[in-house]
Amino acid sequence: MGFKKIEYKKWLNFFGRIIISGFVVLYLFLAPFTLLPSLLSAQANVNKSENYEYQGILELWHIETFEGGAKSRSGFLEREAINFEKKHKGTYIVIQTMNLEQFELNIKQNKHPNIISFGIGVGNDFVENLLDLDCASLRGDICAGGVFNGKQKAVPYILGGYAIISNGNANGKTGVGLKGTTNPLLAVQKEDKQIAELYDDNSLDSYDAYDKFIKGNFSTLIGTQRDVFRCKSRMDKGLLNGASFTFLNKYTDLVQYLSVFKGKEIEEKLCNEFVSHMISSNVQAKLKDYNLFSTLTNIKLYTDGLYKDFEDSLQSKLTIENVFEDISQIQTKKDEAFKNVVKK
Structure with missing residues (x-):
């Protein structure tokens, strides 16, 4: 009887190993079919990210040389940068606010951003590194302030008075x-x-x-x-x-401009698109939230009250100071x- 019990246990262990081995073989056989969809999905996500027009950071310097309106202009830029990023997946715009002294120090150290937002007082030491821009949709009298040596080097996107x-x-x-x-x-x-x-x-x-x-x-x-x-x-x-x-x-010199620095072709393209975004009619209409005024031709933000009077006064042809004017001038x-x- 003892012998038979031992023999029975051996056979039980033997068949148990066979069954376990069978499950292992079956798993190894089926695993590729169960894992493959997940792997393909993951690869599709990778391919999707690789198909972004651009993946990276664009740097925007916002230089403060005069006060804005009800809220900060840097906040306006940040809000619109987020809206722009939603339409250009993979692109991120980082905004750094500086005073004039900080800007001058960076320029002397041969540092520059992709885009610059600025007003009068920055000088013209960096103009040769800027792209020519399109100002066709904006007021000609205000666009004149962004011309340097006959070239449109800066586009006005905020007007004050x-x-x-x-x-x-x-x-x-x-x-x-x-x-x-x-x-x-x-x-x-x-x-x-x-x-x-x-x-x-x-x-x-x-x-x-x-x-x-x-x-x-x-x-x-x-x-x-x-x-x-x-x-x-x-x-x-x-x-x-x-x-x-x-x-x-x-007359006014309270105008904020955007310029684009020369760089990689895809970065220049996206920066130009961001400038176009900032001077589009739907974005310019948001300047009302900041008690500021648009640089677009034939646009009115205010319908009544004090700011309508202010806006109406600024509709006349303005003498605009050139934004690249040297500080000594x-x-x-x-x-x-x-x-x-x-x-x-």
Whole structure:
């Protein structure tokens, strides 16, 4: 009996191994058929990514040389970069905001982005590295500010303007932010206006001038679209009473431009498409959210109120400062405007 039990166990182990081996062989036989669809799907995803028009990062520098509107212009760029990326899978636009000093340092170190957003004051040391652009859909008077040596090197995509804001409850002086590269007094000069008594502080930037105006240091402020927004907001809250606005419609240097640096062909193509995206009518219409103005021909963003009046004033032909003007030329014009506008 003991012998038979041992013999039985041997046969059981033998057949058990055969069954297990059979399952292993069957699995090895069927595995390719079960794994192949997954592998093909994974390969399809790889092929899909390989078929992207471009995979990589485009760098955009946003240079701040003057104040914007209700919200930051860099935020406007970031929002539209995301919308652009959705239509161009594999492409990512990284936006870096700089002041003028940071920009100049990078240029001296031979660094540059794919795209640059900038206003007056950057100079022209980098212009030879820029592509020629198309400005056909935009206002000719504003496009003129982006021409260098007869070539359209920059495209305007945001327009701002100057205003005289008065509050009769304060003293009779006029304040203005003269620090920086913009020239608000030239906007006053173009209107054949003069300032009887200037709050004499050349160290003020635009925000400092606004702050002192609100605190009653002077009764009149030569401000920008940003100051109009600030004062309008205070009026709506009952914090500023009796303010009046006169919009200056002969001159502005408050224009933001886009330029594209030379590079790889596919990168140049995508950068040009992004510029076209930014000056398209549906994107330009969003400038209303920022209390800024469009550079497109025959477009109105505002239907009533203060900003409609401001926008209407900017529809007249404007004298535009060239955005590539050298800083020494800018300063000379600022000095001349000061002499012509401020009464002795």
